[in-house]
Amino acid sequence: MANPVYAHRTKETTTTTGTGTLNLDGAVANFQNFVDGVGTTKQCAYCIVDDDNVEWEVGYGTVTDAAPDTLSRTTVLASSNAGALVSFAAGTKTVFVIDSGRDHLEIGCKVTLTTTFSVPNDVNTDVDWDAETWDPFGMHEGVTNPDRITITIPGKYLVICQLTWTPNVTGIRWVQINKNASTRLAQLVEQDETASWETMQNFCIIVDLALNDYVKVMAQQDSGSPLTITNNSHFMVQRLGP
Numbered sequence: 001m002a003n004p005v006y007a008h009r010t011k012e013t014t015t016t017t018g019t020g021t022l023n024l025d026g027a028v029a030n031f032q033n034f035v036d037g038v039g040t041t042k043q044c045a046y047c048i049v050d051d052d053n054v055e056w057e058v059g060y061g062t063v064t065d066a067a068p069d070t071l072s073r074t075t076v077l078a079s080s081n082a083g084a085l086v087s088f089a090a091g092t093k094t095v096f097v098i099d100s101g102r103d104h105l106e107i108g109c110k111v112t113l114t115t116t117f118s119v120p121n122d123v124n125t126d127v128d129w130d131a132e133t134w135d136p137f138g139m140h141e142g143v144t145n146p147d148r149i150t151i152t153i154p155g156k157y158l159v160i161c162q163l164t165w166t167p168n169v170t171g172i173r174w175v176q177i178n179k180n181a182s183t184r185l186a187q188l189v190e191q192d193e194t195a196s197w198e199t200m201q202n203f204c205i206i207v208d209l210a211l212n213d214y215v216k217v218m219a220q221q222d223s224g225s226p227l228t229i230t231n232n233s234h235f236m237v238q239r240l241g242p
Helices: none
Strands: 010-013 043-050 053-065 075-077 093-097 108-112 115-118 131-134 148-150 156-163 170-179 182-189 199-209 216-220 227-229 234-241
Touching: 075 170, 115 216, 148 234, 156 170, 156 227, 170 199, 182 199
Parallel strands: none
Antiparallel strands: 010 093, 043 053, 043 093, 053 075, 108 131, 108 234, 115 227, 148 216, 156 199, 156 234, 170 182, 170 216
16 A cells, blocks of 8 residues: 555545445546545545535545445544444435545654563563553554554654663663564663662664554663552654654
8 A cells, every 4th residue: 555645636525434445436516536636555644525414424435446446434534423433325426536634743652651570580582561652543442462662654764762761770771663574673771770870771763664564662671570560651652653
């Protein structure tokens, strides 16, 4: 799936009902269709309007050249159904390409710890984040893969991490950001602080990330016993552009 595409004068009608993928019925007069404007397999921001039933939906979807052409409804940004997929009734709806207004400002995710996280001695450990500060595009889930932020809109991202370790005078503190299973994006190694000072590790990088790529934080320490990362820690991504 490509980066979101904006195409001027792209508008079609649809009679699709329910919450599924739209079958596109053809361009409105003086407009182009989605395949010509956006391109097949490309992603765009869309708006669907049903004037007869006072229903509407704004989101991201993928265009497919088929018989008929289709537009998926992958991510809903806002709707007349409290921000969820609208189950459209029978009748003709209008669907058109929009500039979502969120492509640069709101595509991102920040996760934190609500309690301490224990890292065993000399064991490379994925940090599991248990809370989201913001996550409008569903990039983090706390049950199956709480260690990762998964990219739902591809592009160039700023990735930021801060780990804060409890005071300890022995050994080193090591943190690494990985893309997917094992591609290392960044690494930072620091000596312990004094007994009364926390060790705080901060860094940021800019990286191109594709759809369904994920990033995660790995931590390690060799103090001789388990050591905790405090809840003054966070991990985030912010989309900068395509």
